[in-house]
Amino acid sequence: MRGNGIAGKAFSGEGCRRGQESHRARSHRGTVSVLALVGVCVLSFVTTQMAGAQPVAENVDTGFVIPFAGAPVYESVAPTQMTTPDQLNQPLGQQTAEEIAAQIGLEPADALTEEQYRDLMTGGGIGGNLEDAEVIDECARILTNTNGRPLYSGTTPSVLASYGLYVNPDGLLESPANADAPTRQVNTLIAPGGFVGTWLRNNGATHTLIALYQSAYTVQAVYGFAAQQISGEAQLVTNTKGDVSSEVGMSMAPPLWIVNFALLYILKPSLAAAMPAHWAPIPPAVADAVKASPTGQIAFSDYASYFE
Structure with missing residues (x-):
């Protein structure tokens, strides 16, 4: 009928x-x-070519494909897959962060001053907004969830940055690119004409905004947007080298990692230095569960043993 x-x-x-x-x-x-x-x-x-960026000349086979590989000239700048257990969730360190910054067209003078950083992150300055500042702070903590910087769900700590995953306050394991994550929701704040750009212009940091747009950030943001649009709820990325395929969270794919690095670097270079230096394959059972979930989220307590 x-x-x-x-x-x-x-x-x-x-x-x-x-x-x-x-x-x-x-x-x-x-x-x-x-x-x-x-x-x-x-x-x-x-x-x-953008004025400030100094792309790496050689192309490398990272195992990622377009758009997840990002601009070929910057692919080798992003983290490589870990090869030893001690590399898991290890932060870059300041020296490596400065080398990467130079390769993508940024330098310490491009970052906010201590006073500007403090004003932005506390909702101060001209046009400051504490709610937006808290979202930015949450993003920084998620993206630097490396050794020595655990996130907490209740009293349960987790360190998962190399996997491109994190545990939200409700105890759900997800990709930082999940629609529920602050690291995805912040897109409206960093979009042209959004809160961040407006705050920078109103608070004497126009040079920071110009440096960001002249860096690799601009071209990589396009690849990152494309990657997110075709990755469904799970927001995981497949990496294939030879006959071996594995999954990693979107935040560890070259374009998104470089975009996030650039954003953290202009906020405070030491934050960028705390980002993961290597990516790690998500345990297959965990990746399958995330992809099977209609929300791209699973209870961390059910899968925590895979990360021990």
Whole structure:
């Protein structure tokens, strides 16, 4: 029996199939559009390289593919897969962070002053907002969840940055790119014309904003956006080298890692130095569970043993 759909139109099995086909077509067009945007950005980058950035000359096979690999000239700047247990969740350190900053077009003078950083993070300065500042602070803590910097869900500590995962305050394990995560929600704050850019311009840090946009941040942000748009609720990335495939959270894929590094560096270089130096494959059972979850979230307590 047919029912009446929107605007009184008949809704039947045939109509449903046409709708599904239309949805698939739109999804395909959406994916093509996102990848086309990446292509335009690459072409623009090749013809008019950004002033401050100093891309690495050699290309390397990291096991990631476009758009998850990001701009080829910066792919080797991002973390490599860990090869020894002691590299798990190890932070970059300041010296390595400064070397990476130089390669992507940033230097210490581009970062906020101590006073500017303090004002921004406490909701001060002209146009300051404590609620937005707290989101930024949460992002910094999630992205620097390395050894010595645990996150807590209740009394349970977790250190998972190398996996590109974190445990939220409700005890759910998820990718930092999950729609629920502050690290995804902050996109509205850092978008052109958003809170961060406006605050920087109003508080004597226009040079910081210019340096950010002239760095690798700009081209990598396009790849990062494309990667997020085609990764569903789980927001995991597949890495394949030879015959071995593994999964890692979106935040450890080259474009998003470099974007986040640049943002933390201009806030405070020591924050960027606390980011993970290597990525680690998510245990397969955990990755499968995250991908099977309709929200991309799973109870950490059910899977904590995989990270011990």
